[in-house]
Amino acid sequence: MKNINQFQSLDCQLGDQYDPTAKIVVSSRQEKDDYLLPRICKQIEFYLGDANLLHDNYFRRLLQENQGWIPLEAFLQCNKIKVILRNYPKGSKQQVLILIYALKRSDILEVDEDRGMVKRRIPFVDNSHFMDERTIYVENIPRVVDQQLLHQIFSRIDKQVLQVKKFDTYGFITFLNIESVNKAIQVCNNLIPKEIMEREIMIKGGLRVMSKIDWLNYKNQCKQLKQKKINELIEEPVKLKIKQIQTQDLKIEELRIAVGHAVNPRLVKHINIEADTCVIECANQFAADSIKLNIFRIQNYDDRFCNSFLDIS
Structure with missing residues (x-):
C-alpha cells in the first residue's frame, strides 16, 4: 500500500496515467521539483538557445523540417538528458511525460502535449553565416591558459560567449553580439587580463586581439605577397x-x-x-x-x- 501511495504522489511526473510497476527513483515531490525538472528545463532551453543553435546543425535542421517544432524524443538522444533520466526506462512514454512537465515551467519554450513537441516562443533567426563578423582572433596566449580560462576572460565583455577555440598560443572567440568584437579589442588588445595576472602566468606584451575579418584579410595579403615573390622568382x-x-x-x-x-x-x-x-x-x-x-x-x-x-x- 505504501508503494501505491508513493506512485500516486508523483502525478506531476506521470499525469493521470501512472504505472505502479514502473521504476521510480525520485522519492518525493519536493525532491523532484527541486532537482529533476529544473535541470531538464534548463538543459533543453540551452539546446534551443541562440548560442547553441548557431553551431548545432542537428537541432537547426529539425527546426527547419517541422516549422519551428522539435519532437521531444529527439532530446532523449542527447547525452546530458540521458544522464538526468538514467534511472527511468529508456525511450518510454514516462520519459516523454517528464520532459513535458519539466518544460511547462519554461518562459521561453512552448510545449504541445498532444503531439509531444516543443518550440521557441520567439522564433530562431539563423545568422550563422555572420559568425566571422562576431569572432575575434587572439594570439600570444600562454600555453598553460586553457579554453575555460579564455571563456572566463572574455565573459567579462559579453556573458553570451558562443564558442571558444584555442590552438597552442592562439585562438578564436565568438560572441553573440557583433558589438562585443570592438569592445574586446579595446579592452584586451596589448593588455594582460587580471585572470592571468592573478594566476601569476608569464606573458610578454599582453594578448594581441583583432577581429577575425581583419585577421583573414591580413592572412590573405600575406599569402598573396608570398605567391607574388614565388612568381617573381619563377619568372x-x-x-x-x-x-x-x-x-x-x-x-x-x-x-x-x-x-x-x-x-x-x-x-x-x-x-x-x-x-x-x-x-x-x-x-x-x-x-x-x-x-x-x-x-x-x-x-x-x-x-x-x-x-x-x-x-x-
Whole structure:
C-alpha cells in the first residue's frame, strides 16, 4: 500500500496515467521539483538557445523540417538528458511525460502535449553565416591558459560567449553580439587580463586581439605577397656558368645527377657543355644557389671540378 501511495504522489511526473510497476527513483515531490525538472528545463532551453543553435546543425535542421517544432524524443538522444533520466526506462512514454512537465515551467519554450513537441516562443533567426563578423582572433596566449580560462576572460565583455577555440598560443572567440568584437579589442588588445595576472602566468606584451575579418584579410595579403615573390622568382631565370672544368670525361647525364641532388630537376631548364665551360639555365635564383652549393661539395672528390669556379649571370 505504501508503494501505491508513493506512485500516486508523483502525478506531476506521470499525469493521470501512472504505472505502479514502473521504476521510480525520485522519492518525493519536493525532491523532484527541486532537482529533476529544473535541470531538464534548463538543459533543453540551452539546446534551443541562440548560442547553441548557431553551431548545432542537428537541432537547426529539425527546426527547419517541422516549422519551428522539435519532437521531444529527439532530446532523449542527447547525452546530458540521458544522464538526468538514467534511472527511468529508456525511450518510454514516462520519459516523454517528464520532459513535458519539466518544460511547462519554461518562459521561453512552448510545449504541445498532444503531439509531444516543443518550440521557441520567439522564433530562431539563423545568422550563422555572420559568425566571422562576431569572432575575434587572439594570439600570444600562454600555453598553460586553457579554453575555460579564455571563456572566463572574455565573459567579462559579453556573458553570451558562443564558442571558444584555442590552438597552442592562439585562438578564436565568438560572441553573440557583433558589438562585443570592438569592445574586446579595446579592452584586451596589448593588455594582460587580471585572470592571468592573478594566476601569476608569464606573458610578454599582453594578448594581441583583432577581429577575425581583419585577421583573414591580413592572412590573405600575406599569402598573396608570398605567391607574388614565388612568381617573381619563377619568372626570372638565372644562368649558372661553371668555368675551367675538365670536360674530357664529363657527361651531361652525370651533371644532371649532381644537379638533381641539389634541386628539383624541373627547376633546371637547360644544360650545355662547351669546351671548358658548362652553362646551366636555372628556373630561379634559389635553384642556382642550391646547385652552386652542391658543385662546391663535388669539388672535394671529383677532379673534373677541382680547379673550376662558378659565375652567376
